[in-house]
Amino acid sequence: MADDTHSPGEPTPASSRETDQYLPPDAIPETAPRREDDVATRLAAAVPSMPRLLKYAIAITVAVLWIVPFLGLFMASFRPLGEILAGWWHVEGMTITLENYTRAWSYQTAPMGRALFNTLVVTVPAVLVVMLLGAMAAYPFARFEFPLKTTLFFLILLVMAAPPELVAMGNYNTLREIGLFDSYMGLILVHIGWGLGWVVLFLRNYLLGIPVELEEAARIDGASRYQIFRTIILPLSTPALVSVAVIQFTWVWNAFFFPLVFMRSPELYLAPQVLPLMTGRIQVEWGLVAAGSVMTMAVPVFLFLVLERYYKQGVVAAVTD
Amino acid sequence: MTQITMEDVSKYFDDGETVANYRLNLEVEDGEFIVFLGPSGCGKTTALRLVAGLEDPSEGAIYFDGQRVDGRSPSDRNVAMVFQNYALYPHMTVAENVAYPLKIQGVPPDERDRKVEEAMSFLHIEDQADKPPAELSGGQRQRVALARAIVREPSVFLLDEPLSNLDAKLRQEMRSELKRLQDELGITTIYVTHNQEEAMSMAHRVVVMNRGTIRQVAPPGELYSRPRTEWVARFIGSPPMNLLRGTRQNGSIEFGEAGSVDLRRTSPGGLETVPRGTVSLGVRPEDITVETDPPSGTAAIEGTVDTVEPLGEYTIVNVAVADQIVNAKVSSTSVDREDRVYLTFDDDDAYLYDENGELLS
DSSP states (O other), X not given: OOOOSSOTTOSSXXXXXXXXXXXXXXXXXXXXOOOOOOHHHHHHHHSOOHHHHHHHXXXXXXXXHHHHHHHHHHHHXXXXXXXXXXXXXXXXXXXXXXXXXXXXXXXXXXXXXXXXXXXXXXXXXXXXXXXXXXXXHHHHHHHOOOTTHHHHHHHHHHHHHSOHHHHHHHHHHHHHHXXXXXXXXXXXHHHXXXXXXXXXXXXXXXXXXXXXXXXXXXXXXXXXXXXXXXXXXXHHTHHXXXXXXXXXXXXXXXXXXXXXXXXXXXXXXXXXXXXXXXXXXXXXXXXXXXXXXXXXXXXXXXXXXXXXXXXXXXXXXXXXX | OOOEEEXXXXXXXXXXXXXEEEEEEEEEOTTOEEEXXXXXXXXXXXXXXXXXXXXXXXXXXXXXXXXXXXTSOHHHHTEEEEOTTOOXXXXXXXXXHHHXXXXXXXOOHHHHHHHHHHHHHHTTOGGGXXXXXXXXXXXXXXXXXXXXXHTTOOSEEEEESTTTTSOHHHHHHHHHHHHHHHHHHOOEEEEEESOHHXXXXXXXXXXXXXXXXXXXXXXXXXXXXXXXXHHHHHHSTTXXXXXXXXXXXXXXXXXXXXXXXXXXXXXXXXXXXXXXXXXXXXXXXXXXXXXXXXXXXXXXXXEEEEEEEEOSSOEEEEEEETTEEEEEEESOOOOOTTOEEXXXXXXXXXEEEOTTSBBOO
């Protein structure tokens, strides 16, 4: 065997190098070889460094600060008023009761059950219609050329910058005139109009990321604009539509200002409106308020937990292909 | 099947600021395999999109079987297209992707299933039917795109650089498969590529494009043996044709200290066809012989070996002739750098181009 791969000056004997250079196929492991370190080394590697510890400490502090009020609310909602007044963080001798919930559900001046129903009646259409209209309005902004496109889009952005207090006055008068004041429909319409701005912006940006080739391929395949929208664009927008649904749902569900302005009759009150009424006259009923709050926020939280999986799936699929 | 005619077709973008295509004139025969070949940005893809109906021509007319189609939607033209990145619908399975054009056409489910199955078995992707495109390899995606294109039996088949995203081995495989496909189906096909090997190996005729216009339309053999302009000559062949600039002097072309070539050898049409002044002599690298001794009798071009590139199958010798480099493709050689060599070639293998780069004689 001639030493044709190494310079002759190299100290290693040519023959041993020759056999080392090419591994036989069975010498290649299936998994990475495990490193055999002793306990001390592994321990040293596992202990985080000082700056890293500091970062952990800050992160944990922020997380705790974030969760403590919610924890307090949750605990208070299950305990009698006496225990709450003594401080919800005292856990010894804790009584767990559902009384707050049952009382809040049918509170005489403003029953939570009724309020939650009203909120649902307003929120579901306000979310669904905004999703559909938003996608239909965002698609032309993302794909078509038409006169005043930039100007119209700028107008949408401008409306988004306006505070709700500003539009409330105009909407109040309009709803009064057309007879939709103090009705589900009126509030739904206000929420649709208010939400459309950001939904169009959000969906347009997402649609811009969908490759044009897909639509061209569909055009070649004979699909009409409407068919492209329904069979290609809408299914591909699922992750964005789910995000819109979750955010818009949370916004409409938790909205306090719009129901306050546009809902006058107590039987039409929405959940966020009812909460302050539960404070009672003589003494603040912390338990009732806490139970009401937990019930109110349970719905958007539940929705988020359920949809988060789809949302994640959709986003991953959108990124990998 | 369909015959395609393009008449003075021009396409401008940005209010005429960009000229993508300028006055294309082309006849594609029924069942022909045509390849648009050219460097990137030469307007070949735009030309394809004009035929597809994804773009409308700014000027000119396009006919399918004598019927004017420009202004009509792609679906009215019954064209199928395969995109460079395949453009598979990511939210549908392979089978759904292939079935999509039929679904849009409203083909009844029974017939649809049968046709989809046929197309998928034709391209050997039956096993992938229920997978989403994201789980497929590049070659498989390519096949799905082809299946989706052939499933509705189009009259024109358009392919936009379909092989450029595949690795070299797969590209070769798909190349012969595409050729087989076109041959078996007999669909008029336009194929866009910047890869001359693909173009030469598949096309009935190659359309060489540059700066938005057609430079030459010819079968691969003719394109190689009779490039109409210097530009085409340099574009076809690997390494490209050598073009030596010289000055015409009476009966020969002078290359300064490198020697001269007798004009009678290269212009059978006679001396009159060759203008005075600068001309270019073109010889393909594979037609050049490298010799170390001055050949007796014939005139040779003299030069110094610059580099030698042994590529196994053949060796490329780069020779400095005056101030230009000439590539010679030889089967084996004993020359080394700095050697003095003489380059000879057959009379038939030489081409003369005038100052404007047009082929003489």
